[in-house]
Amino acid sequence: xxxxxxxxxxxxxxxxxxxxxxxxxxxxxxxxxxxxxxxxxxxxxxxxxxxxxxxxxxxxxxxxxxxxxxxxxxxxxxxxxxxxxxxxxxxxxxxxxxxxxxxxxxxxxxxxxxxxxxxxxxxxxxxxxxxxxxxxxxxxxxxxxxxxxxxxxxxxxxxxxxxxxxxxxxxxxxxxxxxxxxxxxxxxxxxxxxxxxxxxxxxxxxxxxxxxxxxxxxxxxxxxxxxxxxxxxxxxxxxxxxxxxxxxxxxxxxxxxxxxxxxxxxxxxxxxxxxxxxxxxxxxxxxxxxxxxxxxxxxxxxxxxxxxxxxxxxxxxxxxxxxxxxxxxxxxxxxxxxxxxxxxxxxxxxxxxxxxxxxxxxxxxxxxxxxxxxxxxxxxxxxxxxxxxxxxxxxxxxxxxxxxxxxxxx
Numbered sequence: 208x209x210x211x212x213x214x215x216x217x218x219x220x221x222x223x224x225x226x227x228x229x230x231x232x233x234x235x236x237x238x239x240x241x242x243x244x245x246x247x248x249x250x251x252x253x254x255x256x257x258x259x260x261x262x263x264x265x266x267x268x269x270x271x272x273x274x275x276x277x278x279x280x281x282x283x284x285x286x287x288x289x290x291x292x293x294x295x296x297x298x299x300x301x302x303x304x305x306x307x308x309x310x311x312x313x314x315x316x317x318x319x320x321x322x323x324x325x326x327x328x329x330x331x332x333x334x335x336x337x338x339x340x341x342x343x344x345x346x347x348x349x350x351x352x353x354x355x356x357x358x359x360x361x362x363x364x365x366x367x368x369x370x371x372x373x374x375x376x377x378x379x380x381x382x383x384x385x386x387x388x389x390x391x392x393x394x395x396x397x398x399x400x401x402x403x404x405x406x407x408x409x410x411x412x413x414x415x416x417x418x419x420x421x422x423x424x425x426x427x428x429x430x431x432x433x434x435x436x437x438x439x440x441x442x443x444x445x446x447x448x449x450x451x452x453x454x455x456x457x458x459x460x461x462x463x464x465x466x467x468x469x470x471x472x473x474x475x476x477x478x479x480x481x482x483x484x485x486x487x488x489x490x491x492x493x494x495x496x497x498x499x500x501x502x503x504x505x506x507x508x509x510x511x512x513x514x515x516x517x518x519x520x521x522x523x524x525x526x527x528x529x530x531x532x533x534x535x536x537x538x539x540x541x542x543x544x545x546x547x548x549x550x551x552x553x554x555x556x557x558x559x560x561x562x563x564x565x566x567x568x569x570x571x572x573x574x575x576x577x578x579x580x581x582x583x584x585x586x587x588x589x590x591x592x593x594x595x596x597x598x599x600x601x602x603x604x605x606x607x608x609x610x611x612x613x614x615x616x617x
Contacts, residue, residue, distance in 0.1 A: 301339060449512075451557070464550060488509065549583035
């Protein structure tokens, strides 16, 4: 084999490495788009290998077969990108472009033999197939890494048209089968295509990996059942929001707990109980707009941080949540019955410098008061203080309690 052939062997090896990378990504997170990209790099390695062996005279696959494998590689890569960024691919257009490309390439090779015409058709055809994907993903690359993928892909499309023209210019504008240096064309093909494939492949792997990492991050702080933050996510986001607020800014916590939830599970089953949780979670999601952060912080317990609103406004919000939830009819499986459920609420207003956990604890006291008073109601921290004063046995105990409150606030 010639020195050029050994140099060209780098491309199939690199393509195999990228194929392994995309197959690995697909194993972690199965995706038709990533699978197509993996197969495209695999067929690309096969195309380069068969091309090298064909030029070296070691094995004869047939130039048309080799050209068809290159076209398959371009189609799979382009369709994979379209699927990844659009969720769909113009399969009929790809099929038509592929058939026309292979037909014209076969016709030119059989009629004119190996030379610049068949090579031009091969490169222009693959360029057109690539361009279909470029048009498909345009405007669907939101992240910076996605924009980098788009422009690297655009360069890959452009080189399919530009490289043959450069060869034509280098020949003095009169390229013919006699002065066509096929070895030079093949080396140039392998070098440029390989460089574009490496850059595009690296950018795509980074894009896929960062998406997986972001999805893992989101899933680690999101409650699967209700779709809102889990306890960890709620505490992280709420604490960050409080740190960005001044101490004298309003911030309140609303806690909600579904009434008699154990009875719901025992009577209807856990699947039905999950439906009840999901309904309350949907309500919290609906009300968690602007400066409100919602989370499911326990089995049937939900929390919402409300910023910029005083205690009475937070209580009104809790009352709206309570009323809406009580009106929801939830159908039991395999029956015609629909049940209504209620929840108890507790509300507390943050004191200057108070931590989120302390604020939640005071809202929890108000929640327990709602439970004690008969459930399906909203209680505030002020109601807890009034109840403690009312339950004090003597004036001396009430004075001690008031003095304790004053000292705590001081």
